[in-house]
Amino acid sequence: MxxxxxxxxxxxxxxxxxxxxxxxxxxxxxxxxxxxxxxxxxxxxxxxxxxxxxxxxxxxxxxxxxxxxxxxxxxxxxxxxKCVPMELAREILAYAREKDFYIQMYWDERLFYEERTNHTDYYEAKSGIKGTALGRGAFDHLTEEPFKILCMDRASRISEARRELAERYAGKLQVATSEPEYLEITHHExxxxxxxxxxxxxxxxxxxxxxxxxxxxxxxxxxxxxxxxxxxxxxxxxxxxxxxxxxxxxxxxxxxxxxxxxxxxx
CATH class of the missing domain: 3.40.50.1000 (HAD superfamily/HAD-like)
Structure with missing residues (x-):
């Protein structure tokens, strides 16, 4: 056919x-x-x-x-x-904070960030989606499993983080880069x-x-x-x-x- x-x-x-x-x-x-x-x-x-x-x-x-x-x-x-399990989401957030990455979280059709930066402006302009600012430290109190965690930084740092996390969370999470500056974390399936x-x-x-x-x-x-x-x-x-x-x-x-x-x- x-x-x-x-x-x-x-x-x-x-x-x-x-x-x-x-x-x-x-x-x-x-x-x-x-x-x-x-x-x-x-x-x-x-x-x-x-x-x-x-x-x-x-x-x-x-x-x-x-x-x-x-x-x-x-x-x-x-x-x-398929959502990111809560325990693993918290681990990824801790890692991202240690690296000082910009972080966005996604629940259903909602996009959230803690504080606006130039990364926020870039993403919103490219995607056509406006996010909601929750305030510094808001992601430390997760109550719902996210669909996706997105981290943004320089391409070289994101590439290094992708390799590190892909190895650490093999079989537990999907670690991908849709653009060189984007590190995207989702459920392993x-x-x-x-x-x-x-x-x-x-x-x-x-x-x-x-x-x-x-x-x-x-x-x-x-x-x-x-x-x-x-x-x-x-x-x-x-x-x-x-x-x-x-x-x-x-x-x-x-x-x-x-x-x-x-x-x-x-």
Missing amino acids: GYRLIAMDMDGTLLNGDTKVSEGNAKALGDAMAAGCHVVLASGRMYASVQPFFEAMGLNAPVITYQGARVMGTRGEELYR AHKGAALSFLAETMGVSQSDVIAVGDGRNDISMIRWAGLGVAMENASASVKEAADVVAPTNDEDGVAFIIRKYMLKQ
Whole structure:
């Protein structure tokens, strides 16, 4: 039958350098849906940050958010959730404070930080989501397990922390970087590969009929799981090594290229 579902990351993959969906990508997505294919967004963002893109393009499948910690249905209903266990969340917060990282926490569709910094401004401008300031030390009194913990700092420090925490919490937490300055912590089963597997099974689509496209390390799990794993040309070497094929960059309509070549056979 051929590929029936395409799952794609947003930032650095579907979205161009202006954080927009190009006309070429939008047209290809529309043509894929018209041909009976399913189009899935798979993002580290929360649903509220993904929803405007989902609605503008009229997509026809659920959405993977929070790196795979939450899957939302086409009517905004929750289909799947995996939160960071409280004890581990507290350990990560202690580590982040020791490193003096900027910290954000996510509960449902709510974003919180303690005090506003330039990191807050950058994230809000990029995501389109406004957070809530809780005040210094507020995260020391957690009462609810978060979907995700995001730390921000210089790329070199984040890279070092990712390696350290990935080793320390292997099998306990997912430690990912969606951008060089972002360290994202989720439940150990909350990754895009697991969420995509759940979604494909729910939709009755076999693994071999799935394409996954991404550019970041947080995309590797779904790229490896899919029947056809695709890395963007602008992806890092480790992502390309995990992929079956490499698409043109996000500024060259790489997603449209993959859809037309592998799904629509044009």
